[in-house]
Amino acid sequence: MSATRVLVLNSGSSSVKYQLLDMRDSSRLASGLVERIGERTSRLKHTPLAAGGGSRERSGPFADHDAALKAVAQELAGDGLGLDSPELAAIGHRVVHGGRHFTRPTVVDDAVLAEIERLIPVAPLHNPANLTGIRTAMALRPDLPQVAVFDTAFHTTMPESAARYAIDVETADAHRVRRYGFHGTSHAYVSRATAKLLGRSPEEVNVIVLHLGNGASASAVERGRCVDTSMGLTPLEGLVMGTRSGDVDPAVIFHLARVGGMSIDEIDALLNKKSGLVGLCGDNDMREIRRRVDEGDERAKLAFDVYIHRLKKYIGAYYAVLGHVDAVAFTAGVGENAAPVREAAVAGLDSLGLAVDEELNAVRGDEPRLISPAGARVAVAVVPTDEELEIATQTYALVKKTN
Ligand SMILES: Nc1ncnc2c1ncn2[C@@H]1O[C@H](COP(=O)(O)OP(=O)(O)O)[C@@H](O)[C@H]1O
């Protein structure tokens, strides 16, 4: 096959991240981001890496994901990297919810589109954006394979004991209520990269991966296979996130409806958009929260403490699930950049063999690195995730196989 380039689209609820890669050496030709789609202040930042130039910014407004992607296509064309290029082999799409059906990357056809659409109620912030991304890309290049790479796929190996909620089996099955897990592309990539950092193969190690971005999730990876993860039916369960509550007693919902007089939609918006760090202190950016903590702000300290307490609980839980842990890996925006979060999350866990070396933890960089003291029983690592590279790799492998 002569075409060796893959365009990856990671469409979020209000953003699109993209990368164009040459899969001969996995090099990046261009990357970019459209933020705040649908708002008046939306903007596009495009970095043509192959051309060696700096980033270009373009302000919107981009009314929806369709408009945003058309603008991305124009930017790429401006660098001679347009979607009409014969060197483009496929377009890879992050799709957040694939249910139980999709366990591996899949070439999109009408049936696949229909299934992604059917799953919208369990990924209302994500799947609609993913669908628009696929449809717009299909319209621009109807001849190219469009490949869906699912956030849920890596977690389909979870045993029933971890995937089942303890609710009536018939009711759960009738409505496909179970724990699916998300961020799987990142958990897969980071657990493998962590094994590599340790000089071992993925099948030889047990890793706890902490993906701490705006959305956040933890996973327990046993010899390369996911055995538990913190997100559930939807990306709301588990850790404290930027705007999502993570775990709450389900009776909070009944209480807010019955006693608080709130509608289901209002409670949904509360838990998904007005909770987590933003609900606790008004900010969802960890940089800002740390700045406020350092100034003695009590609300910011409360938010930080609740965030860390939950994170620590999951580290302990997954330690128990795995029995033996070789490494704990921190990744995504918070995990890769926020040294105080990493330090606080493992503080006091020496008896589990977990500790962070203060100097190593303070080092910044883009490469996977150890931050535990020399000779520690469990490695603690910072392992930058690269969901776009992983999606491109899976996409290219699939189209090469089918061509
Ligand atoms: N230097 C930093 N220090 C602390 N936190 C950071 C830093 N840079 C980014 N973050 C955090 O990372 C978050 C974004 O993470 P990211 O993985 O890009 O999220 P998403 O993919 O969900 O948008 C920001 O909201 C912010 O809290």
Ligand SMILES: CC(=O)OP(=O)(O)O
């Ligand atoms: C599934 C999920 O939470 O994704 P994100 O972190 O991109 O919002």
Ligand SMILES: [Mg+2]
């Ligand atoms: Mg992310």
